[in-house]
Amino acid sequence: MIGDWLDIGPVDQIAPGNARTLPVRGGEEIAIFHTLDNQFYALVNKCPHKQGPLSQGIVHGTIVTCPLHNWNISLKSGEALGEDKGCVPVVPLRVDAGRIYLLREAVVVKKVA
Amino acid sequence: MNAPMSFKGQAGQIRERLVVIGNGMAGCRAIEEILERDPARYAITIFGAEPRVNYNRIMLSPVLAGEKTFDEIVINDAAWYADNAITLISGDPVAQIDRRTQTVIAQSGRVEPYDRLLIATGSDPFIIPVPGKDLAGVVTFRDLDDVDRMLAAAENGGAAVVIGGGLLGLEAAHGLSLRGMAVTVVHLMPTLMERQLDEAAGWLLKEELERRGQVILTDADTAEITGKDGHVSGVRLKDGREIPADIVVMAVGIKPSVALAKAAGLDVERGIMVDDHMVTSDPAILAVGECVQHRGACYGLVAPLWDMCRALADHATGSPTGYEGSVTSTKLKVSGIDVFSAGDFSGGDGAEDIVMRDAARGIYKRVVVKDDRLLGAVLYGDTADGNWYFDLLKRGEDISGIREALIFGQAFASGGAQLDPNAAVAALSDDAEICGCNGVSKGKVVGCILGGAHSLDAVRSSCKASASCGSCTGLVESLLAVTLGDEFAGERVEKTVCKCTSFTHDDVRRLIIEKELKAIPQVMQELHWTTPDGCASCRPALNYYLVCAWPGEYVDDQKSRFVNERMHANIQKDGTYSVVPRMWGGLTNPRELRAIADVVEKFNAPMVKVTGGQRLDIFGIKKEDLPAVWADLNAAGMVSGHAYGKSLRTVKTCVGSEWCRFGTQDSTGLGVQIEQSTWGSWMPHKFKIAVSGCPRNCAEATIKDFGVICVDSGYELHVGGNGGIKVRVTDLLCKVATEQEALDHCAAFIQLYREQAHYLERTAPWIERVGLDHVKAGLFDDPDSIRKLAARFRYSQSFMQDDPWAKRAAGEDSELHQHLAEVRPLEFVS
Numbered sequence: 001m002i003g004d005w006l007d008i009g010p011v012d013q014i015a016p017g018n019a020r021t022l023p024v025r026g027g028e029e030i031a032i033f034h035t036l037d038n039q040f041y042a043l044v045n046k047c048p049h050k051q052g053p054l055s056q057g058i059v060h061g062t063i064v065t066c067p068l069h070n071w072n073i074s075l076k077s078g079e080a081l082g083e084d085k086g087c088v089p090v091v092p093l094r095v096d097a098g099r100i101y102l103l104r105e106a107v108v109v110k111k112v113a
Numbered sequence: 114m115n116a117p118m119s120f121k122g123q124a125g126q127i128r129e130r131l132v133v134i135g136n137g138m139a140g141c142r143a144i145e146e147i148l149e150r151d152p153a154r155y156a157i158t159i160f161g162a163e164p165r166v167n168y169n170r171i172m173l174s175p176v177l178a179g180e181k182t183f184d185e186i187v188i189n190d191a192a193w194y195a196d197n198a199i200t201l202i203s204g205d206p207v208a209q210i211d212r213r214t215q216t217v218i219a220q221s222g223r224v225e226p227y228d229r230l231l232i233a234t235g236s237d238p239f240i241i242p243v244p245g246k247d248l249a250g251v252v253t254f255r256d257l258d259d260v261d262r263m264l265a266a267a268e269n270g271g272a273a274v275v276i277g278g279g280l281l282g283l284e285a286a287h288g289l290s291l292r293g294m295a296v297t298v299v300h301l302m303p304t305l306m307e308r309q310l311d312e313a314a315g316w317l318l319k320e321e322l323e324r325r326g327q328v329i330l331t332d333a334d335t336a337e338i339t340g341k342d343g344h345v346s347g348v349r350l351k352d353g354r355e356i357p358a359d360i361v362v363m364a365v366g367i368k369p370s371v372a373l374a375k376a377a378g379l380d381v382e383r384g385i386m387v388d389d390h391m392v393t394s395d396p397a398i399l400a401v402g403e404c405v406q407h408r409g410a411c412y413g414l415v416a417p418l419w420d421m422c423r424a425l426a427d428h429a430t431g432s433p434t435g436y437e438g439s440v441t442s443t444k445l446k447v448s449g450i451d452v453f454s455a456g457d458f459s460g461g462d463g464a465e466d467i468v469m470r471d472a473a474r475g476i477y478k479r480v481v482v483k484d485d486r487l488l489g490a491v492l493y494g495d496t497a498d499g500n501w502y503f504d505l506l507k508r509g510e511d512i513s514g515i516r517e518a519l520i521f522g523q524a525f526a527s528g529g530a531q532l533d534p535n536a537a538v539a540a541l542s543d544d545a546e547i548c549g550c551n552g553v554s555k556g557k558v559v560g561c562i563l564g565g566a567h568s569l570d571a572v573r574s575s576c577k578a579s580a581s582c583g584s585c586t587g588l589v590e591s592l593l594a595v596t597l598g599d600e601f602a603g604e605r606v607e608k609t610v611c612k613c614t615s616f617t618h619d620d621v622r623r624l625i626i627e628k629e630l631k632a633i634p635q636v637m638q639e640l641h642w643t644t645p646d647g648c649a650s651c652r653p654a655l656n657y658y659l660v661c662a663w664p665g666e667y668v669d670d671q672k673s674r675f676v677n678e679r680m681h682a683n684i685q686k687d688g689t690y691s692v693v694p695r696m697w698g699g700l701t702n703p704r705e706l707r708a709i710a711d712v713v714e715k716f717n718a719p720m721v722k723v724t725g726g727q728r729l730d731i732f733g734i735k736k737e738d739l740p741a742v743w744a745d746l747n748a749a750g751m752v753s754g755h756a757y758g759k760s761l762r763t764v765k766t767c768v769g770s771e772w773c774r775f776g777t778q779d780s781t782g783l784g785v786q787i788e789q790s791t792w793g794s795w796m797p798h799k800f801k802i803a804v805s806g807c808p809r810n811c812a813e814a815t816i817k818d819f820g821v822i823c824v825d826s827g828y829e830l831h832v833g834g835n836g837g838i839k840v841r842v843t844d845l846l847c848k849v850a851t852e853q854e855a856l857d858h859c860a861a862f863i864q865l866y867r868e869q870a871h872y873l874e875r876t877a878p879w880i881e882r883v884g885l886d887h888v889k890a891g892l893f894d895d896p897d898s899i900r901k902l903a904a905r906f907r908y909s910q911s912f913m914q915d916d917p918w919a920k921r922a923a924g925e926d927s928e929l930h931q932h933l934a935e936v937r938p939l940e941f942v943s
Contacts, residue, residue, distance in 0.1 A: 008934060015303070016672075025935065036312040052688065056688075057649070067684050
């Protein structure tokens, strides 16, 4: 069924403190984060600094530290924290009955034939 | 929804017939509220599935634990039903609701007409769909019958497994444990009660329950409940572990009980949909309690239920007010341990954590503040201020005036002008204890400061305050500031590990050993970390310190490692990885070279580079291809080169006496031996070694962390070189006569560095900081030091020399390499 929300599977496929990735054909890869406090967030998987894969960074609180140059990015807003300036798009995410959903229109880039 | 305000039969003495499905806490509370407002309005009939009067379900845990009897938890006895002319039909559950004829039909066939119907069916336990779930001896924890079944099982002693480490599961476990059973709790998530508690509090709870004899298995996914002769015999987990059990309690959660409402055609999502007056999609039917869904929320706690019942009774007696949803808090005792949580404690933008830890008393408090409002709170061990925090939170009170003192609780924060921590310390009496470890009073500390101890270290050495566990460091610093005023120099010279702690690297390393701290959350608790789960600086440092302190015992925390060490490859600027297989001493052979060539072609690696450490580096490998690359390299006999780690990188050699006309010793052979004895060890930072066969030093041994220069009479050992940002030539450590001595000294030096350096400190800055004499003293003052250090290193190595690539190639941690899925956009066909 096609709804507004895209079901990307059960919550237990991402361990707390980790992130996993979701490539989008024709679009930007998305990183899904599971914090140690059991919250889930999704960002475009590109640091605003030098496009490092945020999914590979260390997650602490609701922050991910980019693996390339240690920028701290807020998982909630996508904003770079501290002295650094920049922002990565946030993908709206919700968890319902143990499954993770992403806002379809934020994920899928429509192709017109 | 448009609910009618009145019903037929309003005039005269004819009472409206109100039928209640559910004789539980919600149903009866709603009736109590209605009776209080208008006792003559309804003729009431209550159906209860259980054959007994209304009791307090949340007190089943004390009944199980033997602290209360059933009679003590009865809310309304038989007399209450009689006094209020309520017909109680217990033990005969309702089977159907017929909205057309406005009747309910019970299992026995009894038909009861209604003018108004109240559904208060509560919730059902969630049963995980595993094989064996229907075996005898598998019980839930929902009603008194369940408790009786557990008590019967406990009479024979034996073993119990509780599936679910949430509130309900832990209460069941506690009760069964008090009844003499050996209890194992199996919990899917990494921390207990993860919906109510954060990682730190969940960890404390686990430690305490384990101390009380329960076995707590987290990250444990049940595969099957095993049985013998139709009765449960144990639980098998997905990782293969088996736990024997005479009883299995399924307590993974609850779901609203909606079957009756759904069958009757009412609007149902997760729960029965109700409006602000608890009216369902049928105006004649109300619903209340855990079975409802109100403004998108379902509740499993008791407090919202009281609010709902008030709104329902107001509406049902003609003066509607409306229910606006509840902010919930959880305050409970598990095994006598006080736990509290409320609101949102996930942190985030603009939200700031204020954390207080008191290891000696086993207390953890955390409040989350945003825009001068309290957003959430987690309390462990001392919940006295829970209600106060909850009140601040619900009222959205501006806390800017009490912010500094907020974490200390109501008594302190309301104490008036003492909002500046220094002022608060200044207000303490002279005999107030500052340092609990050494029993030092404020007066004594102030006396020391006035007597000339003008720095923290001076205070520590003169009166011992803050010289042990260090948790009163902040207080002592405040006292210095208050006593000395502008004369206090302020910050200490030696920097703390990071902003999360007031301890230095040396403090942390020392205390990990002294207090036998063996897990990251434990270190954070005992050493009073001010953040809930650390940061990207302290997590990797703590992980290394624990790896170093407890070889073979500490379980490496992957999520606290930098990407390269987690992925066992080097991340590049485009997000791909480079792979460096180990070539012992820089030697290789046709088989290895062929395997590398094949990998380069097979995975389209765009570049292969010879490194400065005499290795081949394969670039441009995608994370999902890494395990396959490693499998191919493993097949040719190669293991991880650890080019990505804070670990032994490479041993660079020259060809030595084997080939070179100037060579004095077999530098290649010694290099290979050194590499085989040191590979795989985690260190404070990367570590490079070289062995040169003569003083011409072709292997550049004098800019390595450990360098060997062979001479005719033996081996010169050099340490602390660096060819990086700041070039540093090695210091000569000593000269030894034999290869074995060279190997022993190398192992001992590495171990001294591993045990003493700060995380991310190369040997060069370490030696500059502590001095070569300190290093020499550590190695040579005691003639047995070399042997002891080398033995500790080799013991540690016995756990480390396990090729991480082989494990990944075999499928370990495969989720780190695989995408979740791929999104393929819909294509519109023209």
